[in-house]
Amino acid sequence: MDTIQFENKKFKIRQIQTKDGLKRIIASTELNNSLLTESGNYVSVEARKIDEQIYFFVDKPQLNLNNIELADYVNRACL
Numbered sequence: 465m466d467t468i469q470f471e472n473k474k475f476k477i478r479q480i481q482t483k484d485g486l487k488r489i490i491a492s493t494e495l496n497n498s499l500l501t502e503s504g505n506y507v508s509v510e511a512r513k514i515d516e517q518i519y520f521f522v523d524k525p526q527l528n529l530n531n532i533e534l535a536d537y538v539n540r541a542c543l
Contacts (some may be wrong), residue, residue: 470498470514477481477518480535482542490538496521508514 467474475495480502482488495518504507506512520538529537 468495468514468517470495470511473498476524478527478530478531478534480538482519482535483539488538490520490522490527490534491518492524492527493521494524521535 466477466479469475470476474538475498477495479487480490483488486528496515499506499515503506506515520532520542522537525536526534
């Protein structure tokens with residue numbers, strides 16, 4: 465599993481192919497929470513750049529699903 469490092473912490477990410485045929489990066493909501501302030505602003509320019517790479521955020525347990533299950537979960541959530 466790949467990772468993204470932000471503020472000296474590594475966050476697991478996954479790359480899956482979505483129904484549109486593109487490979488997308490999926491990350492945890494924990495990373496999303498680290499990128500944003502409580503008011504929804506980015507904590508830094510680096511945080512914004514990282515967020516722009518992420519297609520969708522999921523809870524940690526979903527990151528452990530197999531590729532098919534994770535893609536299905538994301539595809540259903542993005543309807």
